[in-house]
Amino acid sequence: MNFPILSTLIFLPLISSFFIxxxxxxxxxxxxxxxxxxxxxxxxxxxIFVWYSMDFSSSEFQFLEEQSWINxxxxxxxxxxxxSILFIILTTLITPICIVSxxxxxxxxxxxxxxxxxxxxxxxxxxxxxxxLVVFYLFFEAGLIPMFLIIGVWGGPRRVYSAFKFFLFTxxxxxxxxxxxxxxxxxxxxxxxxxxxxxxxxxxxxxxxxLAFFSSFAVKMPMWPVHTWLPDAHVEAPTAGSVILAxxxxxxxxxxxxxxxxxxxxxxxxxxxxxxxTLSIIAIIYTSLVALMxxxxxxxxxxxxxxxxxxxxxxxxxxxxxxxxxxxYQMISHGLISAALFLCVGVVYDRLHSRxxxxxxxxxxxxxKYSFLFIVFALAGxxxxxxxxxxxxxxxxxxxFQKSYLVAMLATFGVVLGAAYMLWLTKRVIFGVTNNEEVxxxxxxxxxxxxxxxxxxxxxxxxxFYPAPLLETFDISVNNLINNYEMAISSGAIE
Amino acid sequence: MLNNLNILLPExxxxxxxxxxxxxxxxxxxxxxxxxxxxxxxxxxxxxxxFNSSNETEKIFLDSFTRxxxxxxxxxxxxxxxxxxxxxxKVFIIDNKIGKFEYPIIILLSILGMFFMxxxxxxxxxxxGLELQSLSLYILASIDRDNLRSSExxxxxxxxxxxxxGLLLYGCSLLYGFTxxxxxxxxADQLIKDNTGAxxxxxxxxxxxxxxxxxxxxxMWTPDVYEGAPTSITSYFAVVPKVAGLAVLIKFMxxxxxxxxxxxxxxxxFISIASMILGAVAAIVQxxxxxxxxxxxxxxxxxxxxxxxxxxxxGYESSIIYISIYVVMNIGAFSCLYLxxxxxxxxxxxxxxxxxxxxxxxxxxxxxxxxxxxxxxxPLAGFFAKFYVxxxxxxxxxxxxxxxxxxxxxxSAFYYLRIIKIIYFDDSAISFDPVKNNxxxxxxxxxxxxxxxxxxxxxxxxNVVDALFIN
Numbered sequence: 001m002n003f004p005i006l007s008t009l010i011f012l013p014l015i016s017s018f019f020i021x022x023x024x025x026x027x028x029x030x031x032x033x034x035x036x037x038x039x040x041x042x043x044x045x046x047x048i049f050v051w052y053s054m055d056f057s058s059s060e061f062q063f064l065e066e067q068s069w070i071n072x073x074x075x076x077x078x079x080x081x082x083x084s085i086l087f088i089i090l091t092t093l094i095t096p097i098c099i100v101s102x103x104x105x106x107x108x109x110x111x112x113x114x115x116x117x118x119x120x121x122x123x124x125x126x127x128x129x130x131x132x133l134v135v136f137y138l139f140f141e142a143g144l145i146p147m148f149l150i151i152g153v154w155g156g157p158r159r160v161y162s163a164f165k166f167f168l169f170t171x172x173x174x175x176x177x178x179x180x181x182x183x184x185x186x187x188x189x190x191x192x193x194x195x196x197x198x199x200x201x202x203x204x205x206x207x208x209x210x211l212a213f214f215s216s217f218a219v220k221m222p223m224w225p226v227h228t229w230l231p232d233a234h235v236e237a238p239t240a241g242s243v244i245l246a247x248x249x250x251x252x253x254x255x256x257x258x259x260x261x262x263x264x265x266x267x268x269x270x271x272x273x274x275x276x277x278t279l280s281i282i283a284i285i286y287t288s289l290v291a292l293m294x295x296x297x298x299x300x301x302x303x304x305x306x307x308x309x310x311x312x313x314x315x316x317x318x319x320x321x322x323x324x325x326x327x328x329y330q331m332i333s334h335g336l337i338s339a340a341l342f343l344c345v346g347v348v349y350d351r352l353h354s355r356x357x358x359x360x361x362x363x364x365x366x367x368x369k370y371s372f373l374f375i376v377f378a379l380a381g382x383x384x385x386x387x388x389x390x391x392x393x394x395x396x397x398x399x400x401f402q403k404s405y406l407v408a409m410l411a412t413f414g415v416v417l418g419a420a421y422m423l424w425l426t427k428r429v430i431f432g433v434t435n436n437e438e439v440x441x442x443x444x445x446x447x448x449x450x451x452x453x454x455x456x457x458x459x460x461x462x463x464x465f466y467p468a469p470l471l472e473t474f475d476i477s478v479n480n481l482i483n484n485y486e487m488a489i490s491s492g493a494i495e
Numbered sequence: 496m497l498n499n500l501n502i503l504l505p506e507x508x509x510x511x512x513x514x515x516x517x518x519x520x521x522x523x524x525x526x527x528x529x530x531x532x533x534x535x536x537x538x539x540x541x542x543x544x545x546f547n548s549s550n551e552t553e554k555i556f557l558d559s560f561t562r563x564x565x566x567x568x569x570x571x572x573x574x575x576x577x578x579x580x581x582x583x584x585k586v587f588i589i590d591n592k593i594g595k596f597e598y599p600i601i602i603l604l605s606i607l608g609m610f611f612m613x614x615x616x617x618x619x620x621x622x623x624g625l626e627l628q629s630l631s632l633y634i635l636a637s638i639d640r641d642n643l644r645s646s647e648x649x650x651x652x653x654x655x656x657x658x659x660x661g662l663l664l665y666g667c668s669l670l671y672g673f674t675x676x677x678x679x680x681x682x683a684d685q686l687i688k689d690n691t692g693a694x695x696x697x698x699x700x701x702x703x704x705x706x707x708x709x710x711x712x713x714x715m716w717t718p719d720v721y722e723g724a725p726t727s728i729t730s731y732f733a734v735v736p737k738v739a740g741l742a743v744l745i746k747f748m749x750x751x752x753x754x755x756x757x758x759x760x761x762x763x764x765f766i767s768i769a770s771m772i773l774g775a776v777a778a779i780v781q782x783x784x785x786x787x788x789x790x791x792x793x794x795x796x797x798x799x800x801x802x803x804x805x806x807x808x809x810g811y812e813s814s815i816i817y818i819s820i821y822v823v824m825n826i827g828a829f830s831c832l833y834l835x836x837x838x839x840x841x842x843x844x845x846x847x848x849x850x851x852x853x854x855x856x857x858x859x860x861x862x863x864x865x866x867x868x869x870x871x872x873x874p875l876a877g878f879f880a881k882f883y884v885x886x887x888x889x890x891x892x893x894x895x896x897x898x899x900x901x902x903x904x905x906x907s908a909f910y911y912l913r914i915i916k917i918i919y920f921d922d923s924a925i926s927f928d929p930v931k932n933n934x935x936x937x938x939x940x941x942x943x944x945x946x947x948x949x950x951x952x953x954x955x956x957x958n959v960v961d962a963l964f965i966n
Contacts, residue, residue: 070953138873152920160920175901182889
């Protein structure tokens with residue numbers, strides 16, 4: 001097919017953001033809202049079309065596009081496979097939900113806000129589509145600009161501190177990756193990753209390059225001990241910003257491990273597995289304990305995200321089919337669940353302007369519909385069977401048990417802690433005694449809110465019971481990934 | 496003979512027009528407007544002449560003057576940059592009552608000096624061009640002669656620059672003494688590692704050149720002169736002489752010093768690292784935006800020199816790409832300053848920018864793009880500038896230089912972010928005055944458009960610069 005469908009997918013939000021820029025009016029700018037909603041839905045439909053027309057029996061990259069760019073060796077190359085398409089769909093699904101959510105909650109400069117969200121969507125889709133290291137880096141870093149503005153302009157009281165911390169942490173991690181990308185260019189003569197997979201990077205370079213990529217992905221993931229920017233960013237960001245941050249931006253790092261670190265540096269990945277296991281276990285247990293003690297709902301969910309991402313890194317570096325499929329599933333599921341939880345916090349925040357757990361209590365008596373939805377997502381977050389959260393964690397743990405009992409046991413302990421903080425949060429917010437008179441005056445979720453949360457509930461439950469469509473999508477790609485990895489390890493061992 | 500004159504046509508045309516406009520200025524009163532427009536026309540005409548001239552390498556006057564694609568490229572860059580700087584600042588010049596008819600003429604004279612610098616293939620011609628340029632710049636720095644700070648900056652610049660010119664000249668004379676020639680090509684043959692005296696001379700020449708591009712540790716004049724001179728002059732200083740200075744530096748490294756790479760490489764690496772670090776760290780505490788841009792330009796010169804430090808053609812090319820993109824970014828940044836007027840005064844403090852995003856959203860977003868580009872964040876052009884430089888540096892396996900350079904980009908990102916924070920996150924009660932300066936607005940928009948769309952086809956600049964070093 002000659003039609004550049006992936007470029008269209010990437011640049012459609014960008015072009016529509018230009019039209020929003022031209023639209024007039026600041027307050028109640030409905031034309032801006034309609035344009036952004038329409039274009040993000042169109043992008044979503046287009047991405048579903050890509051998914052529908054993909055060939056899942058092949059591990060090759062599909063919908064390839066290649067254009068001359070910087071020089072003959074660094075090309076603007078795009079393509080999708082079974083792994084990346086799901087992240088693209090996650091992005092295109094979450095974006096319209098964010099746009100709907102900000103109609104009520106963003107009072108000031110909504111036009112600029114929508115532009116930032118759409119530009120961010122372009123960069124996020126670009127990250128998941130790119131098949132060239134430089135193109136990947138371009139989109140990966142570019143996402144910082146709109147996110148910095150979203151936190152800084154529309155954020156809470158400590159927004160400046162959080163925005164700077166977010167930007168500088170991520171940038172510091174990424175510049176080393178840039179150095180590594182350039183080094184790869186000189187070692188292999190190309191930055192096209194399909195070619196790099198074939199060429200295989202010599203053993204002596206792998207460890208350093210792996211560490212450079214790791215520095216970037218670890219910050220973005222975020223892994224303990226460089227996770228400290230995430231709670232700050234989440235707390236200060238507006239609801240839509242938190243949703244995108246948790247649902248999509250964090251997934252870039254997990255995707256990066258799958259797409260770059262493991263296939264390009266298999267020997268180094270093997271070598272550094274103990275490091276990853278240690279950091280993942282610390283993330284799972286330590287941040288779960290930290291989450292228990294939080295008094296701010298957003299901070300609690302932010303720490304729980306760090307713990308959930310711990311499962312993702314653990315799963316990827318088991319190099320087993322279950323482990324890797326579990327991590328991908330966990331990422332998709334976390335994308336849906338954390339987005340929904342942040343939206344839930346946003347709903348009550350819009351009414352009482354407080355994120356403190358102590359403000360609320362006994363909500364169930366006054367907001368029954370809201371409480372139902374909140375409980376569904378809290379249970380999904382702790383991994384209740386029948387929701388997507390369970391499947392991801394279960395598969396990761398299955399993978400981990402094949403590699404190391406100790407690691408798996410410790411990770412399982414994290415599941416218990418996860419249940420503890422989620423249930424305790426629910427107990428304190430939804431049940432209990434209402435001390436705050438304001439809570440009694442709150443009105444229940446309105447139609448748009450039910451619509452946003454309902455879609456997410458539907459997906460969380462449906463894919464919790466019937467995961468096959470997702471698993472089938474990336475099955476072959478994951479098999480291929482593991483085969484290549486094992487071949488590289490066995491040939492590396494012979495040398 | 497006539498052929499030779501043809502090669503020199505841009506310079507001859509420029510010289511003649513400078514003298515005739517000077518005559519017009521002397522005999523017609525209140526002629527600033529006329530001369531200003533005439534000067535712009537002269538610049539445009541010179542661009543046309545250079546476009547029409549051939550790119551084949553020709554050396555004339557005993558091989559002391561070269562015309563090749565290298566010099567033509569830099570001449571066009573200098574002319575286009577001057578054209579934008581000059582026209583964007585016109586309203587500013589008139590508002591600040593420094594609209595003397597000499598102003599554009601002196602700028603043209605400095606351009607002429609730079610023409611000879613980039614075309615020179617001989618120490619004497621090079622030095623003459625450099626001095627013509629420098630003398631014009633001293634006058635320009637103090638053109639607001641009733642303003643104490645402007646005069647101070649002119650004197651400061653003159654004293655320090657004269658000292659560095661002295662060192663440079665001393666180096667040139669040593670070079671002549673130890674190699675027996677003033678011609679670049681002949682010097683290159685004689686200048687080998689064993690010729691200790693000539694290597695010694697190279698250090699002096701390098702010091703003089705480093706001063707002209709304001710690289711650390713010869714940068715002391717930059718913040719003071721940038722701050723003291725009128726903004727219109729500062730923007731000229733920040734853009735045009737940097738281009739010429741870097742061009743000459745590259746030329747020296749490429750021709751006369753090409754055989755002693757191992758001797759000068761370490762010096763350039765040191766200068767480059769020092770400039771990057773100082774440019775990043777010292778800018779953090781600045782309150783005046785011109786001072787901040789001065790330190791930022793020191794940092795940018797550091798990155799450009801990192802490309803030179805590689806000592807190979809691909810490195811020089813990356814430096815040229817860097818400086819070209821730097822020109823676009825700085826023209827945009829300074830044009831923004833011409834549009835910031837509060838209570839009838841042009842503002843220079845960073846804190847005065849607060850609330851700009853609400854009062855003038857279009858200007859704010861343009862400034863945002865320019866600042867992120869200066870910080871080197873993709874997908875803006877500033878990223879590609881750094882990308883090319885570091886690609887060249889890593890190709891030569893100079894990993895330490897690359898890592899330090901990349902880390903300083905993170906530090907420097909901090910102060911660019913600080914400006915963005917003030918523009919976007921802070922509120923202000925005072926509103927901005929509307930400024931009727933359409934050319935400045937236009938140049939802001941053009942530079943933004945270039946910075947944003949550059950990523951669509953970055954090879955375009957590559958292809959042009961690749962052709963410069965073919966011979």
